[in-house]
Amino acid sequence: MMNNAQQKANPQKLEQLVSLALQKVGVSRAEADLTANILVDADLRGIDSHGVINLYSYYIKGIQTGRINNKPEIKIVPGSPTTASVDGDNGLGFVISHKAMSETIRMAKEMGTGWTTVYNSNHCGAGAYYTLMAARENMIGILFSTGGSTVAGPGGKERMIGNNVIAFAAPGDKHGPFVLDMAPTMAIANKLHMLQWEGKSMPEGWAVDSEGRPITDPNVYFAEKGAVLPLGSTASHGVHKGFGLLLVADILTGLLSGDGGSMFRRKGAESHAFCALRIDAFPTGGGFGQLMDEMIGKLHAAPTVEGADSMKYPGEKENVTYRERSANGIPLKENVVKDLREMCGELELSMDSIWVN
Amino acid sequence: MMNNAQQKANPQKLEQLVSLALQKVGVSRAEADLTANILVDADLRGIDSHGVINLYSYYIKGIQTGRINNKPEIKIVPGSPTTASVDGDNGLGFVISHKAMSETIRMAKEMGTGWTTVYNSNHCGAGAYYTLMAARENMIGILFSTGGSTVAGPGGKERMIGNNVIAFAAPGDKHGPFVLDMAPTMAIANKLHMLQWEGKSMPEGWAVDSEGRPITDPNVYFAEKGAVLPLGSTASHGVHKGFGLLLVADILTGLLSGDGGSMFRRKGAESHAFCALRIDAFPTGGGFGQLMDEMIGKLHAAPTVEGADSMKYPGEKENVTYRERSANGIPLKENVVKDLREMCGELELSMDSIWVN
Numbered sequence: 001m002m003n004n005a006q007q008k009a010n011p012q013k014l015e016q017l018v019s020l021a022l023q024k025v026g027v028s029r030a031e032a033d034l035t036a037n038i039l040v041d042a043d044l045r046g047i048d049s050h051g052v053i054n055l056y057s058y059y060i061k062g063i064q065t066g067r068i069n070n071k072p073e074i075k076i077v078p079g080s081p082t083t084a085s086v087d088g089d090n091g092l093g094f095v096i097s098h099k100a101m102s103e104t105i106r107m108a109k110e111m112g113t114g115w116t117t118v119y120n121s122n123h124c125g126a127g128a129y130y131t132l133m134a135a136r137e138n139m140i141g142i143l144f145s146t147g148g149s150t151v152a153g154p155g156g157k158e159r160m161i162g163n164n165v166i167a168f169a170a171p172g173d174k175h176g177p178f179v180l181d182m183a184p185t186m187a188i189a190n191k192l193h194m195l196q197w198e199g200k201s202m203p204e205g206w207a208v209d210s211e212g213r214p215i216t217d218p219n220v221y222f223a224e225k226g227a228v229l230p231l232g233s234t235a236s237h238g239v240h241k242g243f244g245l246l247l248v249a250d251i252l253t254g255l256l257s258g259d260g261g262s263m264f265r266r267k268g269a270e271s272h273a274f275c276a277l278r279i280d281a282f283p284t285g286g287g288f289g290q291l292m293d294e295m296i297g298k299l300h301a302a303p304t305v306e307g308a309d310s311m312k313y314p315g316e317k318e319n320v321t322y323r324e325r326s327a328n329g330i331p332l333k334e335n336v337v338k339d340l341r342e343m344c345g346e347l348e349l350s351m352d353s354i355w356v357n
Numbered sequence: 358m359m360n361n362a363q364q365k366a367n368p369q370k371l372e373q374l375v376s377l378a379l380q381k382v383g384v385s386r387a388e389a390d391l392t393a394n395i396l397v398d399a400d401l402r403g404i405d406s407h408g409v410i411n412l413y414s415y416y417i418k419g420i421q422t423g424r425i426n427n428k429p430e431i432k433i434v435p436g437s438p439t440t441a442s443v444d445g446d447n448g449l450g451f452v453i454s455h456k457a458m459s460e461t462i463r464m465a466k467e468m469g470t471g472w473t474t475v476y477n478s479n480h481c482g483a484g485a486y487y488t489l490m491a492a493r494e495n496m497i498g499i500l501f502s503t504g505g506s507t508v509a510g511p512g513g514k515e516r517m518i519g520n521n522v523i524a525f526a527a528p529g530d531k532h533g534p535f536v537l538d539m540a541p542t543m544a545i546a547n548k549l550h551m552l553q554w555e556g557k558s559m560p561e562g563w564a565v566d567s568e569g570r571p572i573t574d575p576n577v578y579f580a581e582k583g584a585v586l587p588l589g590s591t592a593s594h595g596v597h598k599g600f601g602l603l604l605v606a607d608i609l610t611g612l613l614s615g616d617g618g619s620m621f622r623r624k625g626a627e628s629h630a631f632c633a634l635r636i637d638a639f640p641t642g643g644g645f646g647q648l649m650d651e652m653i654g655k656l657h658a659a660p661t662v663e664g665a666d667s668m669k670y671p672g673e674k675e676n677v678t679y680r681e682r683s684a685n686g687i688p689l690k691e692n693v694v695k696d697l698r699e700m701c702g703e704l705e706l707s708m709d710s711i712w713v714n
Contacts, residue, residue, distance in 0.1 A: 080469025080638035082439055112437025113470050117639055140609070153656065155665030160655070168605050170612075178608070180601040186594065203593040212662035231588060231595050236560040237543065238588050244537040244671040247652070248525050251535070252497070255527075255648045256634075258641035263655050264648075277613075281437035282474055284615035291612045291621075295604070298517070298620050299510065305569035308512030314601040 007337060008329030013354040015040045017340075018055055024347040025063045026070040027092070035059070035094040042126040043330045046321035047181075049190040050126040053336050056343035058123065059092065068092060068122050074099050082111045085257060086118040090269070093124030097272055101130040101141070104274040108139055112281035117257035118272040127167030128181040128318070134276040135169040135177045142275040143167040144249040146262040150189050151246060152227035154239045157212030159227045162262025163188050164249035169315070171279075173289035175296040179315030184231040184245035192218045192228075205233035329356035364694060365686030370711040372397045374697075375412055381704040382420045383427040384449070392416070392451040399483040400687045403678035404538075406547040407483040410693050413700035415480065416449065425449060425479050431456050439468045442614060443475040447626070450481030454629055458487040458498070461631040465496055469638035474614035475629040484524030485538040485675070491633040492526040492534045499632040500524040501606040503619040507546050508603060509584035511596045514569030516584045519619025520545050521606035526672070528636075530646035532653040536672030541588040541602035549575045549585075562590035686713035 018036035023029060043051035062068035072091025076099070078084045084103055088096035100116045107114030124130070127143045134141025147163035167181040186206040195202055196218040209215045209226045220226060231242030253271035254261025261271065279285040299311040325331075332340070344351045372393045379389035400408035419425035429448025433456070435441045441460055445453035457473045464471030481487070484500045491498025504520035524538040543563040552559055553575040566572045566583045577583060588599030610628035611618025618628065636642040656668040682688075689697075701708045 077640040079640045079642075080635065082469040083635070083638040085639050085641040111468060112439040113472050115470050115634060117641065119641065140613070153659055153661075153668045155661040156659050156668065157662055158660065160659055168601075168608075170608050178604070180605060182595075182598045182601060184598065205594060212665075231598055233594060237562060237590060237594070240671070241539045241541065241588055244525075244539060247535070247671065248537060250652065251525075251527050251649070255645055255652065256497070256636065256639050256642055258644060258648070260648055261652060263652060277472060278437065278440070279613065281440040282442050282472075282613050283434040283436045284442040284474065284476065285436075285613055287615060288612055291615070291617055292608070295607065295612065295618060295620060302510055302513050302517055303515065304510075304512040305514055308569075311510045311513065314597070314604065 006331045008331050008356040009354045010329055010356050011040055011044055011326060014043075014052065014330060017344075017349065017351055017354050018052060020349055021055065021060060021343060021347055022063075024349065025060055027063070028071075031092065031095045034098055035092055038094045038098070038125050038129050040330070041129055044322050044325045045126070045128065045318040046325070047126045047128070047318065048333070048336075049188070049194075052332070052340065054123075056339050060343060060347075062122070072096070076100070076103055076116075082107050082114050084116045086116055088118055088121035090120050090122065093122040093270060093272075096121045097124040097130050097274070098133075100272065101133050101143075101274045101276070104276045105134055105137055105139065108134070108276035108278045108281075109137070112278050114274075114276045116274045117253060118274070119254070119257035119259040119267050121270045121272055123270060124272060126181060127165045128169065128179045128315070130274060131167045131169035131181070132177060132179060135171045135179075137276075138171060138279050140277040140279060141167075141169045142277070144252045144273040146250065146253050146265075146271050147183060148189055149262050149265075150228050151185050151230060152208060152212070154230070154235065154243050155212070156227065157208065157210060159225065160263060161243075161246050161250065163228060164246050164253075164262060166245065166249060170292065171289060172292035172296060175293050175313070176289075177315060177319070178292065178296075178313050179318065181314075184242045184249075186229050186231060186233055189228070192221055196222065205229065205237075363688045365688050365713040366711045367686055367713050368397055368401055368683060371400070371409065371687060374701075374706065374708055374711055375409060377706055378412065378417060378700060378704055379420075381706065382417055384420070385428075388449065388452045391455055392449055395451045395455070395482050395486050397687070398486055401679050401682045402483070402485065402675040403682070404483045404485070404675065405690070405693075406545070406551075409689070409697065411480075411482075413696050417700060417704075419479070429453070433457070433460055433473075439464050439471050441473045443473055445475055445478035447477050447479065450479040450627060450629075453478045454481040454487050454631070455490075457629065458490050458500075458631045458633070461633045462491055462494055462496065465491070465633035465635045465638075466494070469635050471631075471633045473631045474610060475631070476611070476614035476616040476624050478627045478629055480627060481629060483538060484522045485526065485536045485672070487631060488524045488526035488538070489534060489536060492528045492536075494633075495528055495636050497634040497636065498524075498526045499634070501609045501630040503607065503610050503622075503628050504540060505546055506619050506622075507585050508542050509565060509569070509586060511587070511592065511600050512569070513584070514565065514567060516582065517620060518600075518603050518607065520585060521603045521610075521619060523602065523606060527649060528646060529649035529653060532650050532670070533646075534672060534676070535649065535653075535670050536675065538671075541599045541606075543586045543588060543590055546585070549578055553579065562586065562594075
């Protein structure tokens with residue numbers, strides 16, 4: 001069973017392993033534990049593309065090669081009672097983002113709202129995690145982040161802007177939490193990688209080659225440095241809207257943090273922005289959770305065309321997966337297991353104990 | 358020349374006429390002046406769909422039939438140093454939104470940021486205006502608003518959610534301001550009306566009929582109560598992202614203001630939310646205008662495919678139109694002139710003096 005593609009890991013034990021691996025490359029116990037919690041949370045929510053799949057190749061090797069600083073001095077510089085700038089000192093994006101969102105929530109508790117911009121950071125995993133920190137405090141949480149520079153502008157023929165992220169979370173009463181975590185583009189690079197592995201083609205409209213010609217073969221995308229298109233894809237389908245939202249994310253993260261955004265990346269790899277909004281800081285916000293439940297009820301009851309699923313709220317599928325995987329374990333794909341095994345070999349760790357029996 | 362389709366109005370004189378018309382139906386001088394300024398500003402920016410075209414049929418008649426309150430008592434209820442709820446008392450959306458954004462800016466001046474939610478409001482015209490109020494104060498301005506309930510959910514077959522609005526403005530130094538003012542949907546109803554008038558069909562993917570089947574004939578849309586689709590249009594092109602953004606707008610406006618959003622509209626026609634973010638409240642925000650200029654420069658210089666225009670920043674076309682029309686007058690289409698003339702007849706006003714000679 002040990003080499004089965006659907007082999008399941010115990011979440012707590014997987015988290016311990018991730019933390020130990022990070023400690024082996026010099027991350028402090030507290031920061032390793034935190035990073036492990038955030039990474040495994042993505043796997044629990046079914047966001048496999050942002051979980052332990054990236055641990056060895058991206059984060060561990062990033063630290064080993066000096067690309068990521070394992071002992072960052074993260075500086076929070078306040079600017080007003082509700083705003084701050086954070087210098088991540090090129091550390092792990094998880095640790096930096098958790099610190100920035102914690103500060104944002106602290107300001108919102110005191111003042112109603114908080115906004116933080118972050119520069120000198122790295123990939124922070126799934127944006128959902130940080131917005132959910134706010135939702136658990138009865139706040140609305142919002143995140144913007146720069147992403148990998150893989151996206152062409154309207155009519156463009158080369159990668160010019162990041163596959164930037166917009167995430168938003170809000171609590172419900174019985175239903176929820178609501179979590180939208182998206183890039184306003186046709187696809188993220190991980191999705192193209194997955195199609196490549198599976199030998200499948202991309203839907204039309206997702207990407208162009210380096211001459212700006214439409215392509216559907218992911219191999220061409222990677223071989224010729226193709227570019228993903230903004231959400232909307234074409235002029236008649238609103239590509240300027242997706243592009244506009246990408247620029248907004250750059251402005252709130254990179255420009256407001258002095259880094260210049262995904263087109264420049266002057267000071268560091270990634271920039272983020274965090275906002276928290278206390279729901280009970282609005283005199284009319286009292287029945288919020290109930291209204292959220294009613295809105296979700298309306299979605300579930302909406303008639304759909306034959307063959308279509310009933311409508312779901314953003315985050316619904318992930319909330320279901322979270323409960324299921326928390327109870328039954330996290331299925332790890334063969335390539336992920338292989339990767340973790342290689343990492344354990346190098347770092348002299350054992351992964352024998354992580355499996356659900 | 359008086360009946361020519363490209364007949365041009367002097368902006369100041371058109372504004373005076375709009376204000377006089379509103380005063381004739383009982384709006385106070387100050388509120389009529391303000392509304393006139395906002396409506397004509399949309400025409401100056403080339404957003405003809407949100408300007409004086411709607412004055413008679415929507416606002417004047419709305420007041421005459423009692424649908425809009427011409428003497429609203431707008432109440433601002435503070436909730437924290439940075440948040441407030443606004444009851445618009447069913448007044449003109451322009452007046453209510455101007456008041457709400459002014460309060461939002463006041464809070465941001467003092468505290469760094471401000472957030473306001475508004476209920477019991479009506480259509481507030483182009484969202485750009487209110488976000489630009491913030492940009493002129495060296496702030497980032499953000500607006501969300503419910504819109505007409507014309508949009509189906511993913512896989513849906515009936516109108517269930519508003520054609521909601523997201524607007525965002527930020528100042529530049531030499532370039533700018535940057536203004537994104539969009540609905541995360543395939544089209545707004547006004548665009549479908551325009552195609553209908555012109556006898557043109559809609560691009561595929563914009564709308565469905567009441568059975569959820571794709572349609573391209575705008576007549577079918579209006580005759581059979583068709584529904585517009587969220588940005589993305591189909592599952593493979595990210596319709597869940599557009600739909601998610603529509604829900605976010607409902608949450609920030611309708612749910613946070615207690616109104617329930619565009620799916621319920623419990624207390625009034627429209628809800629809005631306003632945010633202002635002081636740029637110099639971020640310690641790193643110092644070079645913001647220059648970074649904005651550099652970002653825009655990068656857009657302008659980006660290579661595009663043959664036949665495509667060079668890339669523009671959101672609001673660029675409107676900024677150019679604004680300068681041109683401020684200098685040379687606002688061209689009014691024949692149907693708009695006819696409408697205004699009818700209004701002037703009824704309200705005993707003369708429009709002879711508004712033309713550029």
